[in-house]
Amino acid sequence: MTDPIRLVASGDLSPFEYELLESARLEQPDARLAAVLLAGTGALGALPAPELLEPSLHPSAGVGWSRLGLLRIVAGVGLGGALTAGWLATRPAPRGEELCVGRECAPEQASPASPPVSSGPSAAPAEAASSFSVAPVAAAESLVEERAALESRKPAILKRSATEGTSKAAAMPSSLTEEIAALEPARVALRSGDASLALRVLARYHARFPSGVLRPEAEALSAQAREKASGAMIRDSSEKPR
Amino acid sequence: MVALEPALAVKPVDAATRAHWEALYIAHHQVVWRTLRRIGFSPDAAAEATQQAFLICVQRYEDVRPGSERAFLFSTAIRVAKTVARKHRRISLEEDLEHPDLGVSAEALDRRELAVKILDRVLRQLDEDLIAVFTLFEIEGFSSPEIAEILDIPLGTVASRLRRAREGFRKAARAVELEGRGKTSGTMHLQVARNET
Numbered sequence: 001m002t003d004p005i006r007l008v009a010s011g012d013l014s015p016f017e018y019e020l021l022e023s024a025r026l027e028q029p030d031a032r033l034a035a036v037l038l039a040g041t042g043a044l045g046a047l048p049a050p051e052l053l054e055p056s057l058h059p060s061a062g063v064g065w066s067r068l069g070l071l072r073i074v075a076g077v078g079l080g081g082a083l084t085a086g087w088l089a090t091r092p093a094p095r096g097e098e099l100c101v102g103r104e105c106a107p108e109q110a111s112p113a114s115p116p117v118s119s120g121p122s123a124a125p126a127e128a129a130s131s132f133s134v135a136p137v138a139a140a141e142s143l144v145e146e147r148a149a150l151e152s153r154k155p156a157i158l159k160r161s162a163t164e165g166t167s168k169a170a171a172m173p174s175s176l177t178e179e180i181a182a183l184e185p186a187r188v189a190l191r192s193g194d195a196s197l198a199l200r201v202l203a204r205y206h207a208r209f210p211s212g213v214l215r216p217e218a219e220a221l222s223a224q225a226r227e228k229a230s231g232a233m234i235r236d237s238s239e240k241p242r
Numbered sequence: 243m244v245a246l247e248p249a250l251a252v253k254p255v256d257a258a259t260r261a262h263w264e265a266l267y268i269a270h271h272q273v274v275w276r277t278l279r280r281i282g283f284s285p286d287a288a289a290e291a292t293q294q295a296f297l298i299c300v301q302r303y304e305d306v307r308p309g310s311e312r313a314f315l316f317s318t319a320i321r322v323a324k325t326v327a328r329k330h331r332r333i334s335l336e337e338d339l340e341h342p343d344l345g346v347s348a349e350a351l352d353r354r355e356l357a358v359k360i361l362d363r364v365l366r367q368l369d370e371d372l373i374a375v376f377t378l379f380e381i382e383g384f385s386s387p388e389i390a391e392i393l394d395i396p397l398g399t400v401a402s403r404l405r406r407a408r409e410g411f412r413k414a415a416r417a418v419e420l421e422g423r424g425k426t427s428g429t430m431h432l433q434v435a436r437n438e439t
Contacts, residue, residue, distance in 0.1 A: 003379075006383070007408065021361070022357075025276075028272055029275045180269075
């Protein structure tokens, strides 16, 4: 059974319907909230008891899982974890230098040690920073390898050890980390208002990772960049002397 | 609001598992959050449910088949969504959508924000089961087999729900658009602005 053509690609939608669907793809959680949430998820050494995580046992869990509870979890591993994770969420790509085009990448790369979440006592230990910045690389390699295995319909290897996954992944030409790095310049360009540069970076991403894990994110960024680019074109044309 | 008082029982996971799920979080948390938003959660509630889904996944990582992490994650998020207190969600919906004064506030609202509010109003006309299928397929680009795995329903059910959801979406969207034509509305602003571009 093949999937039907998606509505946004079908050409059947009215402009109004099209815009409704496209706008939803661009909605994002507040960046600061996302960073805090990442910190909470990163604090896996202090997970709540399983019975508190089981929604079927706690129908009101969603209500009770308040930011207060979240902050307690974060506090359980120290503020350093939160700061590091906050930095991780917004830091420049680790391999961005080979992908950064133009001036946009320079300012953020200049001070990678300065976390954007800077309130409170700076308790982020160096070892915490390294654990957050290095560990995902191995995980990402493993993830990509597993995805490739699934796609090629090879038998799944259950509960493979992380070491095995990492060593095999070392030979992989691509990884989730590289995808993140490839997308980061586009985000930076968009933030700085250079939609044209963002589109070029995204085109390169699509060429390099035609079936990348982050393709939906890339498409969302592309739509955002196209919207900005078209807005700029309209402004330019209206500002030209007649 | 009734707050749980979670006793922080520590169950550490190894570094590789943690890193693995951190990578998944970075890759997918926005999509999970958006999906929960479309189902009816307020931004904050969606963020909390997103984190809860990830925590559950990490806690149960041994049950996750390699390669199925994404499906497991979204499946968990959908389950969380269904079990979260309905009252909390209804309140959020009422705050966000009960009176989306399209005419008065349209100028003040960001265009995209307005479009999202209208979309949520449109989706609210659909059954919850249809919203999930519609959101995952039409907005987030999941395939039908993936959706079948996430929602634990047969492929044929995905197809039929998608068909009904599309019909419902277009009918409701048309109604909102027509309603907007009747006044100086945000809907009309969206329509006119798009035609101008």
